[in-house]
Amino acid sequence: MHQIIEFIRQTFNTQDFIPLHEPRFIGNEKKYLNDCIDTTYVSSVGKYVDEFESQIAHYIGSKYAVATVNGTSALHIALKLANVSQGDEVITQPLTFIATCNAISYCQASPVFVDVDIDTLGMSPHALEQFLEKHCQRINNQCHNRTTGKIIKACVPMHTFGHPCRIEEIKTICDDWYITVIEDAAESLGSYYKGRHTGTFGKLGTLSFNGNKIITSGGGGAIVTDDEALAKKAKHLTTTAKIPHPYEYVHDETGYNYRLPNINAALLVAQLENLENFLRSKRELARIYSSYFANTEIQFIKEPQSSSSNYWLQAVMLKDEKQRNEFLEYTNKNGVMTRPIWRLMNKLEMYKNCQCSDLKNSKYLEERVVNIPSSVRI
Incomplete structure (x- = not known):
């Protein structure tokens, strides 16, 4: 030792x-932060938010990115965009950070745990397929869990410590079972599977820029997708569902105050440069x-x-x-x-009764x- x-x-x-x-701050972080302070644009409106969304989407090869206050909020909204709601189920892995399961709980849905592969530390396609064949059936283009009687709406594999799981196989299996794949790519910025960046295989992907991540703004997250309608909906929901207007405050549904502040985005733009x-x-x-x-x-x-x-x-x-x-x-x-x-x-008190x-x-x-x-x- x-x-x-x-x-x-x-x-x-x-x-x-x-x-x-x-974290390492060795570039333009102070310069861009000072710019925010000098312009007074430190909250959720400002050029650095737009710049970061554009740059991160381009970097990972996604058409759209929506910046959020953290990775958990990004995953919460991604699940809502996949129509996960009260009484539904979401397949994920038991070997993950708590945020994965908490985001599922925020939707009043329940996680279902399938095993991981030893070599990837991430969800096992074989375990996923075995579970679905044993417990589920396809009814009216939905995946019904025969054991619980509930609908499995989504699957959230996680790329553990930045090591890509077998996401391509997982996506193929889920497509066959009418399950939406949402990639928890919180830990895998800069990781690739078969030459393609993690977070871009599923219908939606989520990233995290927490203080311990490879680039950070102290917090921060992002939803990435190639679906324009989902991207617009994500931005709407994360900005309190406010209808754009020069001065009126009108909101058309329950939204969330999840937008990333400009001052945090400034840090991320500088971090991306390194x-x-x-x-x-x-x-x-x-x-x-x-x-x-x-x-x-x-x-x-x-x-x-x-x-x-x-x-x-x-x-x-x-x-x-x-x-x-x-x-x-x-x-x-x-x-x-x-x-x-x-x-x-599945060993934690709040998830010990999950399938x-x-x-x-x-x-x-x-x-x-x-x-x-x-x-x-x-």
Whole structure:
């Protein structure tokens, strides 16, 4: 363990505390923030919001992007755009951040959990297809869950730590079952599956720019889609459903105050200018880690086949839960921040009664996976 600590310190060239992931502001952030302050456009109206939406859509290869205050709000609205409502069900994976399931709950719908693949850490197409064949039937172009009697409206796979799941196969299966795919690409900006950016395979995709993401504005998120009508609806719902007018306040449905402020968008425009540098640093760090851990009993988690990962959070796999706990305790006590993968969603109190497939891979990973320092190295 001591050797690992010293290696990580050497890699980051510091004897100080090493966080899991910290942002880097090395470009035009202050310049663009000052511009916002000087013009007084610091709220949800301003040139940087429009500029960021245009730039992020172009970067990932989507026709439209709608900026939001965070990734959770983006996912909430995306689910509403997929007509997920009270009493519906949404298939997702148990190995994910809580926001995925919370957004489903905001729609008064219920998550259904299917297993992940060991190599991608993301939803398994095989597990998804097995679940649908066993529990569901197609009635009037809808997917009916025979076990619960409810309609499965959407499927939300997540690209864990920036490693793309087998999203193309998942989309094919869901299309066959009349299920709308919404990609939770919160962690995978700069990641590609078969040469195509994550978040662009589903009808809708969502991104996050939280403080620990590869680019950040402290918060922030985005909905991406190729559907013009959905993009317009997303912008309407995220701006309190206000009908455009020079001075009247008229709202035509229940909306949400989810629009990204201009001052945050200014940060993101500046961060985007350095994204390629950040990605190069991430992949170089992954190469260094991979080379080091190849000579140990600890497995470094590499990008899956047919993928190019942003390596947002670097991760290792320990041999069992006991070794994982020892690793976590030793590193954190010695000033190197590490953390376990998330507690499985079906183990949390509010989701413990949700329907699940066999989750053997998810349980295996939960007991063994640890994130290690992943910040961009300057």
